[in-house]
Amino acid sequence: MCGIAGWVDFNRDLTGERSTVLAMTDTMALRGPDDTGIWLSPHAALGHRRLAVIDVEGGRQPMAADDVAVLTYSGEVYNFRELRVQLEARGHRFRTHSDTEVVLRGYLEWGEDLVDKLNGIYAFALWDVRREELLLIRDRMGVKPLFYYPLPGGGVLFGSEPKAILAHPQADRAVDADGLREIFTITQTPGLSLYKGMHEVRAGQVVKVRRQGLTKRQYWRLTAQEHTDDLDTTVRTVRELLEDIVERQLVSDVPLCSLLSGGLDSSALTALALKHGDTRSFAVDFAGYADHFQPDEMRGSADGPFVRDAVAHLRPDHTDITLDTTELTDPRLRTSVMDAWEYPQFSGDMNTSLYMLFRAIQGHSTVALSGESADEVFGGYAWFHLPKAVDSGTFPWLVFMMQKQRPEDLFDPELRKKLDVLAYERDRYSDALAEVPYLPMVSARERRMREVSYLHLTRFVNMLLDRKDRLSMAHGLEVRVPFCDHRLVEYVFNTPWAFKTFDGREKSLLRAAVSDLVPASILERRKSPYPATQDPAYGQALRGTLTDLVADGTAPVLPLLDGEAVRTLLKSPAEDTASTVTRISLEMVLDLNSWLESQELRVDV
Structure with missing residues (x-):
């Protein structure tokens, strides 16, 4: 899947800068x-x-063609074989069997219009030698990351990850007010990064850098199209799309597996993959989790029993990865997760366990299929179906996730007042609604659910895709996400909400489309997110780490905190710290500290 980096500067000679570019790379x-x-x-x-x-x-890359263009490329183009046939018919001759060369020669043939022909997950930089211009291009759903940092005089630094850019001496190692605001909410604004002066190429965007300056062009976005298929045809079309998508995404010259959670999404993908041959599958669990599981508002059931049902029914070559809470609480592991994602979050044990899962899988497979984004596409989350969340006038998931406590609750009151995260969320929500494409003459309910779907497909999913990419690639594991195929996303986005809930359940279309593939227990199972440990020792370990951090007195996060609130928390009964609500604040403090420390960042607000 790879990582790319680079530097364009029209005011200096870069031929002697190998050591700088190598350090970035x-x-x-x-x-x-x-x-x-x-x-x-x-x-x-x-x-x-x-x-x-x-x-x-x-x-091997960077790859050059005919002294015209040079490409550094990350990702996979799943239709590269069809495109290669077209290019060969137009006289192109290939030296390799890679999709990279297809992208490169596709540019020689079609120029920027190449992007309209690609089906895949990709982020690449292409330098046109003759025109002296750089193209930074990202896939339609933003599965693969790509950041850039404009330089004075019209140049730019770029990289798959911020750390590549920060390795350059001209990049400012700072987080500003908007960066902190992004951290303290659950919405990843397209085009922004957490770092001062740094930006992200938006999903479906081309950023062009020339002597005259930097320009942006959106080559793909969700549009409003009238849906004319009846329900039966819609279900059949979803199934046909999934069959084609999974078959395309099985192309690999290295071992491939599926991530199997016992949910509808991952079970369906595993079943479809098994149609084309033996498939390995992996599931994550915590020691003793099923025996002591307590249902909550997010998770009504443990994954383990449903994973066993899926394995018995589908018969993949399956492995359970069992994690221990003791390792989850290791501060060194938290730092490793922060180094990988470069994004502080308050769902720390889920991030850490995902990191550990990918580490365990990498020893067996290099490519994995994941069910990520099915909930955004088909309307699977609980808050899609709660009037209080849908009609809240903000991002629906914020109502559900932040109704009891906010992640910035332990931070200095003056800092919180200055950041005014609630106002920031309102502004970002307004920006997002302004982008939504509508159809005329539809009901208020249909209009609102189109908005909710759009918010998920352009904001909420950003965070999840970014996390999965960064934590998997930290172990050299490529994770593919079939439900992000733009053809499926476009089709289902324009399907009436009544179709998506026709059986009175979440993800009705997906359930109907794969009803013959997975066991009844999984078809009837309610949505359950990625598991989080319920071991009270986890929350107590967080408290212990914060105690040590305060006692040391040199942690970079300490000047940002409300000292009185921290002292009150640390004096409270230990069982209070074990609650999910308290963990939100603890994880934010510890994650932010790990991030500031490991990245050597200053806070500039």
């Missing part, structure tokens, strides 16, 4: 453990770290 050694490459020219320098998945021997 090598920050992503975990992302691309198989090879490294550097390409230098007077005004452009490109770097690449490779995770070899297709054409292991031939796909």
